[in-house]
């Protein structure tokens with residue numbers, strides 16, 4: 001890059017991603033060891049995932065199924081046949097000194113995912129997505145505790161062999177915010193497919209390439225189309241150790257500013273790998289980046305080529321969040337915002353459709369999107385935490401819909417007590433005396449109030465309007481506050497005029 005001073009506005013940020021997604025399978029990708037996360041290190045291991053001599057890998061069908069689902073969701077090409085390779089490098093978390101991965105024949109190629117950026121839909125190209133095995137994990141102990149400052153490091157192979165899907169995008173992002181939107185959408189899609197658990201520690205790990213290109217070097221009028229020459233000319237950094245979509249936005253905003261400052265001061269941006277230090281909020285230089293040729297890829301002879309052509313038709317995927325959002329807007333007349341909230345997870349969307357099927361869709365939207373998700377969020381809970389109690393929530397909506405209790409009581413007393421004390425709605429209504437009092441009972445209370453308060457009746461008859469409020473208060477007291485004050489007012493007037 002030329003060391004000349006350019007204006008901030010003339011610089012275009014270009015970001016591409018490699019996202020490693022842990023696939024949710026019971027066992028590892030090439031052996032029968034459990035993928036369960038364990039506090040006991042080196043518990044879920046065997047000769048295969050420890051890389052002992054002579055041990056042979058056997059491909060896990062469930063991992064391939066998950067990969068095909070992802071391929072269908074991102075509208076990728078799934079070839080007739082796919083193949084595994086060895087990626088050779090030495091690192092203590094990699095017991096075989098090579099990683100079984102895919103190289104020139106990945107299971108998915110040329111897909112895309114739509115994201116919403118400032119209200120506009122935009123497509124992000126996914127160049128490829130391939131299956132591979134996760135390495136083990138390292139624990140840096142003592143000293144500064146960091147990768148470069150610990151006294152010593154422990155190795156845990158529980159994670160080694162967990163199936164991963166590596167999803168590689170084109171350099172299609174122009175801001176850290178777009179990256180965040182993409183990762184959030186991707187997470188939603190993966191959760192809908194049931195192949196991914198966002199709650200699991202380290203289930204999403206992101207490497208991001210970021211470079212800054214002067215606008216005049218872009219060959220196309222369209223700023224989102226950057227010519228390969230301009231890309232090749234720019235030095236880029238690869239930022240590693242990002243583990244969430246919020247973290248990605250922060251790390252890339254830092255890196256964007258760092259590179260722009262360097263360019264504006266006439267300094268060169270080094271081509272290198274940098275480590276995102278989440279606690280310090282900065283990226284630090286790690287090493288110069290290996291090139292592809294350093295890995296000496298060659299075919300994994302212990303795994304035959306895998307024919308996947310038949311799988312594409314046999315494996316089905318559910319309606320995905322974007323399609324469901326659109327349908328919710330059309331079918332139930334929901335706003336963009338409500339539809340987004342109600343499709344945020346498959347469980348929420350399924351529950352909403354259930355409730356909307358029984359009651360008014362608007363009432364259902366208020367109850368699921370605002371009341372239920374609001375109260376859950378406040379308690380740091382997910383809808384999956386009350387999976388077995390959704391019928392109780394439906395019953396609560398029914399009580400409101402039928403006018404048995406007021407919406408206010410339902411929301412502020414019953415729902416909160418359901419979540420905090422684990423009680424059923426009818427039980428709470430009974431205990432708290434929230435049920436709307438029957439008409440006969442209200443009429444009875446009106447008659448009593450009139451009989452017991454002759455002075456107030458006299459005042460009313462001599463034209464004192466304030467006296468009616470006193471009598472309404474008396475009736476409300478007798479009915480425990482469950483009568484409607486407007487109704488009581490009318491009933492009282494009718495009683496006094498008779």
Ligand code: ZN
Pocket residue numbers: 028031032033044045046047048049050161
């Ligand atoms: Zn194993």
Ligand code: MN
Pocket residue numbers: 020132166
């Ligand atoms: Mn990888």
